[in-house]
Amino acid sequence: MEPREHWWREAAIYQIYVRSFADSNGDGEGDLAGIRERLPHLVELGVDAIWLTPFYVSPLADGGYDVADYRDVDPRFGTLEDFDALLESAHASGIRVIIDIVPNHTSSAHRWFREAVAAEPGSPERARYLFRDGGGPHGEEPPNNWSSIFGGPAWTRLKRPDGTPEQWYLHLFDAEQPDLDWTNPEVHEEFDDVLRFWLERGVDGFRIDVAHGMVKDGALPDLPEGAQAGLLDGDTSLPYFDQDGVHDIYRRWRALVEEYPGGRALVAEAWVEDAERVARYLRPDELHQAFNFEYLTSPWDPARLREVIDRSLSANGAVGAATTWVLSNHDIHRHVTRFGGGEQGLRRARAATLLMLALPGSVYLYQGEELGLPEVTDLPEDALQDPTWERSGRTDRGRDGCRVPLPWERGPEPCGFGPEGSEPWLPLPEGWGELSRAAQKGVPGSTLELYTAALGTRRELEALGDGAMTWLDAPEGVLHFEREPGFRCAVNLRREPVEIGSEGTVLLSSAPVDAPAEGSLTLPADTAVWLRV
Structure with a gap:
């Protein structure tokens, strides 16, 4: 390539x-x-x-x-x-x-997290993630009140194999997605x-x-x-x-x-x-x-x-x-x-x-x-x-x-x-x-x-892709702009047809449009058109 x-x-x-x-x-x-x-x-x-x-x-x-x-x-x-x-x-x-x-x-199935779970608080293995002690008399409360983007708390508490609870780890998403500590x-x-x-x-x-x-x-x-x-x-x-x-x-x-x-x-x-x-x-x-x-x-x-x-x-x-x-x-x-x-x-x-x-x-x-x-x-x-x-x-x-x-x-x-x-x-x-x-x-x-x-037209026309644009006058509810002399786009976001003042040839439209009359074009509701002027 x-x-x-x-x-x-x-x-x-x-x-x-x-x-x-x-x-x-x-x-x-x-x-x-x-x-x-x-x-x-x-x-x-x-x-x-x-x-x-x-x-x-x-x-x-x-x-x-x-x-x-x-x-x-x-x-x-x-x-x-x-x-x-x-x-x-x-x-x-x-x-x-x-x-x-x-x-x-x-993932909580990642080798690093499995090593962290098996290690002790304060270990290098846990330092790769955000492990913290909990609040409350026995550490039974999450370290803070953050919530998961997916719903529920953003903290899950680990338990040892014998069921003893210990530190909490942060997961802004699912509990199976422990957050990494990027200060490490x-x-x-x-x-x-x-x-x-x-x-x-x-x-x-x-x-x-x-x-x-x-x-x-x-x-x-x-x-x-x-x-x-x-x-x-x-x-x-x-x-x-x-x-x-x-x-x-x-x-x-x-x-x-x-x-x-x-x-x-x-x-x-x-x-x-x-x-x-x-x-x-x-x-x-x-x-x-x-x-x-x-x-x-x-x-x-x-x-x-x-x-x-x-x-x-x-x-x-x-x-x-x-x-x-x-x-x-x-x-x-x-x-x-x-x-x-x-x-x-x-x-x-x-x-x-x-x-x-x-x-x-x-x-x-x-x-x-x-x-x-x-x-x-x-x-x-x-x-x-x-x-x-x-x-x-x-x-x-x-x-x-x-x-x-x-x-x-x-x-x-x-x-x-x-x-x-x-x-x-x-x-x-x-x-x-x-x-x-x-x-x-x-x-x-x-x-x-x-x-x-x-996509084919966009690739062929130098006017499209990177570059500048200029807004043109248009009726209320219409977006009308020019990319460079010769190419224009108009979009009617209204619920009824609207006439726009635009000469040129229709290159492409999202729905059928009337052929441009002398200096104007009728654009149906919720329709966009590309014009070669």
């Missing part, structure tokens, strides 16, 4: 949730060999890179984000040889590969080595899980009464998120990856919804990208979208970084459903796609959005596997609904996800075969064909 040092500034990157993409062997779970078999689809779709969710050895207590061995592939997903073969095939196809790294916590030099050295292991195999970058959470306030203070245990909202200061110390880690990692040729990218999952705080992760000596969660969570509202776009571009531009745009991922309801579901939700989702692909910077696509897949909201309770379901007392169904395996073919389950007769790890809804790639390929007006055309 031809090196391009700053490829991430305008790439279209496709997220693969490994367990749900393609099952090559019929065991019900997606795997690396299945991804390799389906690479031609991604080439046809027109993406520049793929991001793989964790495929490491793991008990899968949290979908693989509980890592027991960072240097090997879980047998359910394949082998290191399968990974090398996938990487080679992807590169030969012109597709780069980003992999997940999970540095905030390990051994932790830094271990992850330096893990990064090098995969860089030397040829990966093109890392998506950093919980990138804002590795450093905690050393005093471990209680949260103020009423404070939320979850994600930042731009106005909240939490003692375990977005601490200044994380930036020292990323300066070290940036220097490390720059030792390798070909442009290796570091991407932050930083739930820091203030654009200026996010931009601090993207200073020239830190990370290359950060997911734009403020955009991801924006409602279908023109004023809000324009505000987020402007703020994102301004904050990132101030540190010389390109902006990323994303509509869905494996942690949030699919945007067809968020935008209203049904015909309205799909119509808005298609328009949102053209808007996103026309903005300056790079885009992240979540597997299945090119098929217009909705959130699966009615999975049987006995099928749910997200730890949030149990930790919330079965009040929050969690994230399984956006992780249902992909339909590739028409017909009954497994719809080509795996060999005929195999049973996927999560059930596919009845009728999903009609949303499959086979059902949409070559069908004019299908969502798959819209994505393929849009």
